[in-house]
Amino acid sequence: MSKTYRLAMIGCGKRARSHVPGIKADSRLEVVALADVNLSAAEAMNNDFGFGAAIYSDHREMLKKEKPDVVISCLWTPLHLPVFRDCATSGVKAVLSEKPMAPTWGECLEIARIAEDTGCLLTFCHQRRFAKGNRLVRQMIAEGRFGKILRMDLYSPKNLLDCGTHTFDQALSFNGESPAKWVLGAVDASETLNWFDVKCEVMAGGILVFENGVRANIQVGGPDMDIWGGVRVIGSEGFIEVFWDGNFGKGVIYNDPSWTPPVVEDKPENHMIGVVKNALDSLESGTEPELSYKKALRASEIIFAFYESVRRNARVELPLVGVTDNPFITMLESGRFA
Numbered sequence: 154m155s156k157t158y159r160l161a162m163i164g165c166g167k168r169a170r171s172h173v174p175g176i177k178a179d180s181r182l183e184v185v186a187l188a189d190v191n192l193s194a195a196e197a198m199n200n201d202f203g204f205g206a207a208i209y210s211d212h213r214e215m216l217k218k219e220k221p222d223v224v225i226s227c228l229w230t231p232l233h234l235p236v237f238r239d240c241a242t243s244g245v246k247a248v249l250s251e252k253p254m255a256p257t258w259g260e261c262l263e264i265a266r267i268a269e270d271t272g273c274l275l276t277f278c279h280q281r282r283f284a285k286g287n288r289l290v291r292q293m294i295a296e297g298r299f300g301k302i303l304r305m306d307l308y309s310p311k312n313l314l315d316c317g318t319h320t321f322d323q324a325l326s327f328n329g330e331s332p333a334k335w336v337l338g339a340v341d342a343s344e345t346l347n348w349f350d351v352k353c354e355v356m357a358g359g360i361l362v363f364e365n366g367v368r369a370n371i372q373v374g375g376p377d378m379d380i381w382g383g384v385r386v387i388g389s390e391g392f393i394e395v396f397w398d399g400n401f402g403k404g405v406i407y408n409d410p411s412w413t414p415p416v417v418e419d420k421p422e423n424h425m426i427g428v429v430k431n432a433l434d435s436l437e438s439g440t441e442p443e444l445s446y447k448k449a450l451r452a453s454e455i456i457f458a459f460y461e462s463v464r465r466n467a468r469v470e471l472p473l474v475g476v477t478d479n480p481f482i483t484m485l486e487s488g489r490f491a
């Protein structure tokens with residue numbers, strides 16, 4: 154018989170509700186606690202989904218009293234590090250956190266250090282890795298159906314940190330997880346936004362080269378995008394356009410003219426089922442989860458290198474060293490975009 158894990162959720166807003174199909178689908182989870190500074194949000198979740206969980210306004214008190222094995226954390230971005238630290242240091246075995254990792258590169262590195270030191274399994278919710286179409290493309294790339302991958306066009310809705318993380322993660326997954334080698338970026342800060350309590354640009358664009366030699370053009374937000382969010386993968390033997398959710402645009406295999414990209418039947422709930430199942434399977438087997446913090450770190454490094462490139466007016470080589478802040482915010486606060 155498989156083990157049952159005591160699950161707590163911290164943050165019971167919109168995104169927490171998207172995690173429910175994954176929780177309900179896995180009989181290994183028992184929801185024991187819901188924590189939200191807004192008690193009515195936690196109560197509403199408890200009622201709407203019939204969890205019968207204890208309700209807390211203070212996640213620290215909840216961690217102490219309930220001693221959960223697993224936490225799903227759905228909080229605004231600046232809270233990702235402090236709440237993960239609280240969980241990992243209080244003995245939680247696995248934290249499934251919402252993306253993006255953190256507002257600054259230094260906080261991303263600190264999150265990774267805590268995960269390493271405590272051994273707490275940590276994932277970030279790039280859930281579309283579990284989309285059927287994305288899995289199919291990874292398999293086709295591995296089988297060489299598009300030949301040698303040469304180039305990718307990366308598209309994301311605004312902005313680099315909050316949405317770009319999904320696109321960079323998707324590109325990394327298609328490119329064998331090869332880390333980036335260098336980044337040259339530009340931002341449009343003629344308007345600034347505040348997403349989940351992190352200030353950001355209205356549009357960004359640039360070039361990225363991966364260690365394995367694959368090149369990528371990037372557009373994040375702004376006009377004239379021919380893909381709203383996703384990746385065009387261009388190989389020596391064909392190409393395919395893959396939207397975020399794994400649906401396909403155009404696709405061609407040069408030596409198989411009858412092939413066309415299939416219509417994929419999929420639902421976002423299935424991605425969330427994958428998030429939970431894969432994390433628990435990894436906890437039990439000791440293998441790296443598909444949404445590991447190590448993979449999220451690679452996407453985050455590209456984002457902060459991008460901003461650093463703007464600050465330096467120069468191409469930035471990775472690994473990204475000598476940076477701990479969010480260069481966009483530092484530039485904004487110092488009047489660079491005034």
Ligand SMILES: NC(=O)c1ccc[n+]([C@@H]2O[C@H](COP(=O)([O-])OP(=O)(O)OC[C@H]3O[C@@H](n4cnc5c(N)ncnc54)[C@H](O)[C@@H]3O)[C@@H](O)[C@H]2O)c1
Pocket residue numbers: 163164165166167168169188189190191194210212227228229230232251252253278279280315349
């Ligand atoms: N993976 C995805 O596709 C995806 C999609 C949308 C949003 N997100 C991410 O999800 C995160 C949360 O977004 P959301 O839309 O759920 O926000 P939200 O505002 O709907 O919910 C956040 C909840 O956290 C609660 N909260 C605030 N401080 C708290 C604390 N200290 N302890 C406990 N609860 C606290 C709030 O009261 C609120 O109920 C963001 O980082 C966002 O980037 C991810």
